[in-house]
Amino acid sequence: MKKAFVDTTILVDRLLKFGNQRTRAQRSLARYERTELPVYAIKEFRAGPFYNLAWAHNKLVELKSVPELIRIIGRWRAKPNLVSTILEFYANSQDIIGPKSLPELNAKYAGSVSHDDFQCRVLRLNLESTLRRAWVRRRRVTSETIQELPCFDEAKPIMKAGLFDQERMGCKPSGECALVSSLRANPEHCRVLREISKAQESPEGRRRAKALRKVVRTPAAGFGDKDCRNLGDAYFAFFCPRDSVILTTNTRDHSPLASGLGKTVEKP
């Protein structure tokens, strides 16, 4: 049976991306007889991509202006070309409700709604709806959801006064992290993954190596939510079942880790 162990990038492309990325994710999932999503991917999804898009929603509520939001995103992402593309598209967009008939509607109902007000409301609703739909569908992307994390609170995202709650909703382990005992059961694999992570020489690799060091060398130390998140791609290499392949768009980072443990990575 052809099985895929699905990583967070596929979940993101399927739930929060549109067009080619979504289609590619859907098609790739259909290639396998069985697709398995570990709850760790949901945890990463929630703390990263979901959180970031919820931030965009909240920022739009605060700024009450779509062009302003796009400029702020540009300032933080430092991608002037991307920003000008979005702004240009926004300015020329004909598919947003109302702009053409807005003056007539204002006259008819004695209102004073501006185009930006109108479009801001449309996009705010669209962002909220996208996030809510993504959350509802998170466990429907694959045929199975596996490897539950007892310390991860997979609660529905909360909205307070029109804003998504700020918390990243990570783990809240009452005792030890649920992953640690499994990781410690195979210290040799942890050491291999740590060496590979160190060799990757990226900030993410360094964080991962540090988290794995905690598991291997200082087992008594508290392994918290941050350490758990820092495991990142190492989680997938370690926990991917032997008869499965890791399905990810990020083969660059996953391949060395997976091959170190004799496992395979496939692209969508």
Place this chain on the structure above:
Amino acid sequence: MVQSGDVISLDEYRDSDRGNPKATRHRDSSALVASTGDQASTASNLTSTDEHYKIRPVAKALAEEVRGQRSETLARMTMDELYRGESVETLHLKTISKLLGNIYDQLTGAMAARQIDDLLAVDNYLIHVRKDIPELFYLSKDLGDGFAECIRAVNQASSHLIYEPPSLEQLEELRLIFRKLMQRPFVHMDNAVEWVTALEDAGMTIDSPIIGMIADAVIVDPTESDEKGIR
């Protein structure tokens, strides 16, 4: 407690507007304020006087609370609005009801045309639908975010149907949304999301391309160089 005279179904209101003398009688369980069983007898107490066509926002909001749903409408009300007891005219319910009915009828026509593969007629019906939607969205602020989200999604979906004819299933899903809105215009966002998901599942595009662009911009691509962007 919600008084029975405070609530009527939107269908009833629309029928009364069309001059149906029986319109004040309860036709189905689609009470405007609450569709739970204990509300089933509410409309039977209504009379046809204009006074009874007033929707009291407090009663409406309370009814939502009674049903255990978060009341976005209540949250958005000022104290003045709470105590004023706004009329139907103020809340634009009359126009909303008429527009919902019009769109429902147009979609019914489009479905009949689709069944006989008269694609030109289908598009003609949809042109009328698209014409009414901006006004409905404009007025949706009176009915809260759930209603507005349904209209937004329908607009997005129908705007993509300009170049290719919809299937019968897609038209049916669109019409179903309007049927539900006619019965329960004060829809909670959770329900609205469920309803618009059905449009997406039927193969319709309900998200603006700008959302995709914003998602691309704020979600860090792990294949890009590390530590850039909003993490």
